[in-house]
Amino acid sequence: MAEAKQPYLNGAFYGPSIPSVSHHPSRGxxxxxxxxxxxxxxxxxxxxxxxxxxxxxxxxxxxRPKVVKFHVTDAALRRFDLNTATNMLDYDLPMNLTIRNPNKHIGIYYDRLEASAFYEDQRLVTIPLPNFYQGHKNTTTLNLHFKGQKMVGLQASDLEKYNSQNSSGAFNIDVKLYLRIRFKLRDLKTHKFKPKIKCDLKVPLQTSGSFETERCDIDW
Incomplete structure (x- = not known):
């Protein structure tokens, strides 16, 4: 008896189904x-x-903007007397401060100016200064006058410095300026800046010698 022939396969696969591959939106x-x-x-x-x-x-x-320059050109202590019994300091300090704007095209609005005098890191007094506009390539001179009485808490080392400076005829005084300024370029005005100016000075007693011009530092 002849064997039965296998039916013809057309190439289709009749095994278990192949799982489909899903594509995650973030892949590829x-x-x-x-x-x-x-x-x-x-x-x-x-x-x-x-x-x-x-x-x-x-x-x-x-x-080509240039940095504004601050100088103390003249200063003298008319009086700088310390009462060691009461720690009261009696002072009288006039000085001249020049502000130089070296720029050809930039003007400066000084909307706020205050000046403070310090001795041995102790504030003596703060005085207001008039606001003003400074034009191109201009030098403005401000007259400052610190005068009054202040109770100071000086330590023993500070008293030694005071006596030493009093004997030499000159005292170490710090002057700080607090500004609020704007720059003007033609019709354009900038927003406000608040730089701080610090002047480390050696100020002679009025009867002891002359003052040498000192340049101040700018902290933006």
């Missing part, structure tokens, strides 16, 4: 819309920073 397509938006914003920030830096560079290249 980068990091999604969130990362694309973050990358776009980062490019905008970098571009804006570049434009700001370029603008500052062009501003400096065209106008």
């Amino acid at each position: 397509r980068g990091c999604g819309c969130g990362c694309c938006l973050l990358s776009f914003l980062l490019k905008i920030v970098i571009f804006v920073v570049f434009l700001v830096c370029l603008a500052f560079f062009l501003f400096w290249l065209v106008f």
Whole structure:
């Protein structure tokens, strides 16, 4: 008896089904819309920073802004007497301060000025100064006058310094200026800046010698 022939297979697979592969939305397509938006914003920030830096560079290249200079040109202690029994310091200190604006195209509005005198890190007095506008390549002289009485808490080492300075005829006085200013370039005015000016001075007694001009430091 002849064997029965196997039926012809057309190539189809009749085994167990092959599981389908699911594609997660975040796979194969980068990091999604969130990362694309973050990358776009980062490019905008970098571009804006570049434009700001370029603008500052062009501003400096065209106008070449120079630093304003502060000098104490004259100062003398008419009186600087310490009563050691009461720790009361009696002082009288007039001085001249010059402000030089060396810029050709930039003016300066001094909207607020205050000056304070210190001895051994102790504030003696704070005085207000008139506000004003300073034009191009201009030197302005301010007359400061610190006068009054102040109770000071000097330690033994500070008393030794006072006696030593009194014998030498000159005292170490610090003067600080607190400013609120704006710069003007043609019709453009900047926002307000608040620099601090510090002048470390060696001020002679009026009867002991002459004062040498001192340059002050600027802290922006």
